[in-house]
Amino acid sequence: MNKLTSLVAGLALAAAAAVGAEADPIVVASKIDTEGNLLGNIIVQVLQAHGLQVTNEVSLGTTPIVRKALIAGEIDIYPEYTGNAGFFFNKADDTLWKDAAKGYEEAKTLDYDANKIVWLTPAPANNTWAIGLLESVASANKLKTLDDFGKWVAAGGKVKLAGSSEFVNSAAALPAFEKAYNFTLKPDQLLVLSGGDTSATIKAAAEQTDGVNAAMVYGTDGAIGAAGLVVLDDDKGVQPVYAPTPIIREAALKAHPEIADDLKPVFASLDLKTLQTLNGRIQVNGEAAKDVAIDYLKSKGFLK
Amino acid sequence: MTAVGERLLKSASVFAAPSFAGRFDKLGVVIFALAAAALPLEPFATLKANRIVSGKGLSFFDALPAAVAEPAFGLLLAAAILALLRTRPELKLVAGAVAIIAILALIGLVPGHVVPPEASLARVAPASGFWILIFAFAILVADAMARLELGPVARVSALAAAALVVGAILGSGLWNGLSVLKEYAAHSDAFWREGATHVELAFSSLAAAVLAGLPLGVACQRSPALRSATLPVLNIIQTVPSIAMYGLMMAPLGLLAARFPVLQDFGVRGIGAAPALIALFLYSLLPVTANVVVGLEQAPAEVVEAAKGMGMTGSQRLLRVELPLAFPVILTGIRVVLVQNIGLVTVAALIGGGGFGELVFQGIGQSANDLVLLGAAPTIALAFIAAILLDALIEWLDKRKHP
Numbered sequence: 001m002n003k004l005t006s007l008v009a010g011l012a013l014a015a016a017a018a019v020g021a022e023a024d025p026i027v028v029a030s031k032i033d034t035e036g037n038l039l040g041n042i043i044v045q046v047l048q049a050h051g052l053q054v055t056n057e058v059s060l061g062t063t064p065i066v067r068k069a070l071i072a073g074e075i076d077i078y079p080e081y082t083g084n085a086g087f088f089f090n091k092a093d094d095t096l097w098k099d100a101a102k103g104y105e106e107a108k109t110l111d112y113d114a115n116k117i118v119w120l121t122p123a124p125a126n127n128t129w130a131i132g133l134l135e136s137v138a139s140a141n142k143l144k145t146l147d148d149f150g151k152w153v154a155a156g157g158k159v160k161l162a163g164s165s166e167f168v169n170s171a172a173a174l175p176a177f178e179k180a181y182n183f184t185l186k187p188d189q190l191l192v193l194s195g196g197d198t199s200a201t202i203k204a205a206a207e208q209t210d211g212v213n214a215a216m217v218y219g220t221d222g223a224i225g226a227a228g229l230v231v232l233d234d235d236k237g238v239q240p241v242y243a244p245t246p247i248i249r250e251a252a253l254k255a256h257p258e259i260a261d262d263l264k265p266v267f268a269s270l271d272l273k274t275l276q277t278l279n280g281r282i283q284v285n286g287e288a289a290k291d292v293a294i295d296y297l298k299s300k301g302f303l304k
Numbered sequence: 305m306t307a308v309g310e311r312l313l314k315s316a317s318v319f320a321a322p323s324f325a326g327r328f329d330k331l332g333v334v335i336f337a338l339a340a341a342a343l344p345l346e347p348f349a350t351l352k353a354n355r356i357v358s359g360k361g362l363s364f365f366d367a368l369p370a371a372v373a374e375p376a377f378g379l380l381l382a383a384a385i386l387a388l389l390r391t392r393p394e395l396k397l398v399a400g401a402v403a404i405i406a407i408l409a410l411i412g413l414v415p416g417h418v419v420p421p422e423a424s425l426a427r428v429a430p431a432s433g434f435w436i437l438i439f440a441f442a443i444l445v446a447d448a449m450a451r452l453e454l455g456p457v458a459r460v461s462a463l464a465a466a467a468l469v470v471g472a473i474l475g476s477g478l479w480n481g482l483s484v485l486k487e488y489a490a491h492s493d494a495f496w497r498e499g500a501t502h503v504e505l506a507f508s509s510l511a512a513a514v515l516a517g518l519p520l521g522v523a524c525q526r527s528p529a530l531r532s533a534t535l536p537v538l539n540i541i542q543t544v545p546s547i548a549m550y551g552l553m554m555a556p557l558g559l560l561a562a563r564f565p566v567l568q569d570f571g572v573r574g575i576g577a578a579p580a581l582i583a584l585f586l587y588s589l590l591p592v593t594a595n596v597v598v599g600l601e602q603a604p605a606e607v608v609e610a611a612k613g614m615g616m617t618g619s620q621r622l623l624r625v626e627l628p629l630a631f632p633v634i635l636t637g638i639r640v641v642l643v644q645n646i647g648l649v650t651v652a653a654l655i656g657g658g659g660f661g662e663l664v665f666q667g668i669g670q671s672a673n674d675l676v677l678l679g680a681a682p683t684i685a686l687a688f689i690a691a692i693l694l695d696a697l698i699e700w701l702d703k704r705k706h707p
Contacts, residue, residue: 029656032653032654032662032665032666032669033669034666034669034670037666057576057656059662059666060575060656061575061653061654061655061656062654065554065575065654065655065656068554068558068574068575069573069574069575069656072558072561072562072573072574073562074558074561074573074574074575074576075575197671199356199670199671200671203356203357203358203671206357207357207358222670223356223671226354226356226357227357282670283355283356283670283671283672284354284355284356284425285354285355285425286355286427286486286487286490286672286674286675287490288490288491288493288494290493291490
């Protein structure tokens with residue numbers, strides 16, 4: 001047990017050694033999901049390329065665990081989504097989360113005031129609930145936005161959507177889309193996978209199980225492209241924006257202020273399509289997140 | 305066997321099927337039925353266009369080139385028929401082992417036969433037919449070994465031989481086309497790193513539990529009051545679900561680390577290995593302590609009295625007489641703990657503890673079953689090997705005690 005031996009050795013040394021503060025490595029963590037793995041590895045690679053000492057805690061655990069660890073100072077930086085700040089600060093019902101810029105500013109202010117956590121530059125992508133449609137259906141009917149989709153469905157377009165029961169029933173999800181875009185899906189136009197996650201709904205659409213041609217997805221889901229789906233634009237901003245953003249403890253940022261500028265161009269380059277492709281390489285092709293991260297950073301010239 | 309037992313057995317076999325029981329081995333009928341049904345009816349392998357879509361099942365004859373499939377079919381059928389007959393267990397052991405090795409080799413041939421060279425994302429994985437065949441012949445081998453009443457040394461040798469076969473197949477690259485080894489190729493760094501963490505966590509928590517459980521068990525055996533206070537508490541700890549236990553560890557450790565930041569530098573934190581280690585330690589304490597108590601109580605009173613008569617002090621009796629006599633029982637507790645911990649470490653990945661669970665949970669998140677398998681298979685193998693080795697050790701010690 002490395003950590004345990006270091007505990008024992010450390011305690012023995014502790015009395016004798018009043019060691020001066022040697023530059024602590026930056027502890028980079030992430031959530032345990034695919035995108036967390038990708039973004040965590042990207043942060044690790046970028047910081048290392050700029051000569052920083054990094055401790056890799058990527059894919060540390062679920063959101064509450066990573067969040068607690070950051071607040072406790074056990075990790076220094078991890079990628080979080082702007083929309084989640086609504087849940088952290090018990091104001092998820094506020095409409096400002098539906099605006100990318102306002103949501104980001106609000107998250108930044110709240111988290112800094114409460115926890116001295118700094119939200120760095122977000123990626124211009126939105127990993128939120130969305131509707132994915134089979135590409136063949138979308139192109140045949142020239143559907144790009146949910147507005148197009150709503151009109152097409154209202155005019156009798158042949159659609160069957162797979163979603164989790166939460167997506168179908170929760171007022172913030174499908175009913176919100178239906179209301180904003182003036183369409184209604186009848187029960188026989190829905191395939192409800194109770195407790196289903198997006199990998200199940202995407203699979204249903206890709207394999208056209210039961211005539212399904214549309215699916216509940218998260219915007220940057222890696223399987224979307226491989227399954228032949230396109231994400232319809234939420235042009236009226238019905239859903240809260242979940243933009244991936246590196247967030248860092250102020251103390252760590254003060255020790256290495258250059259981190260903000262190092263990560264800025266990298267995250268700015270990660271748009272929806274790019275994240276879908278990179279997540280897809282991990283999820284569909286089965287490449288290691290680290291290799292995908294290095295490969296992407298090299299192709300963009302962020303890494304030599 | 306007693307006369308009553310013999311009569312019971314006779315009447316049972318008469319009841320089952322008199323003419324049948326004479327010629328056929330009863331377990332063999334099950335093995336034969338499983339193998340004979342799985343070979344033509346169940347898909348031997350699955351071919352998937354990429355990692356996450358549902359696959360297409362391939363029958364034994366579709367999955368393999370005809371030149372291989374036909375003789376292989378004959379070989380496996382012959383082994384199944386041998387299982388059916390009442391023959392010497394040595395013969396059955398050989399038949400089962402040959403069949404299993406053949407199945408393991410055959411699955412390696414599938415990717416080369418069914419994957420077109422341009423389909424670089426296509427995945428081949430073993431399907432239900434493969435697993436049923438392996439299961440059927442594994443029963444045959446296990447049954448034959450049980451009938452041969454192999455001693456501990458022979459059982460460990462058999463384990464070593466099995467490990468050698470799997471190692472040779474892996475080393476030869478025969479399985480490299482299979483999906484789970486493609487997962488390995490992409491995650492080989494993580495595989496060995498998490499594997500080391502997994503073993504470290506399982507063993508260090510066991511070591512801590514033995515260090516604490518041994519004196520605690522001795523004290524409990526000496527003092528009934530302490531026993532009735534301690535064992536129920538340890539019992540309750542056992543019933544806490546593992547994920548809840550890991551969660552419970554996070555808060556106090558996090559507080560401790562926040563209060564005394566110096567501890568953080570030494571790994572005491574709310575996340576990571578420390579909470580995992582403590583949770584596993586707590587789970588391990590009951591089996592170790594309880595088995596120490598039981599083991600000490602089983603030491604024959606006359607032996608302990610004799611030791612007293614020889615003028616041994618209390619600690620001499622404990623170290624030279626009682627503990628050595630209790631050792632096989634204590635070892636049984638250690639076996640339970642080790643196998644249990646190897647499984648429980650998997651959940652530690654959810655709190656950043658690492659271990660093979662990391663691969664399992666990533667696989668679940670990506671709906672990639674083969675990545676789940678890459679984490680689960682070595683965990684099962686580790687638990688299996690630990691169980692066989694410790695069982696053999698316990699039996700070997702027992703035999704030395706009662707020759």
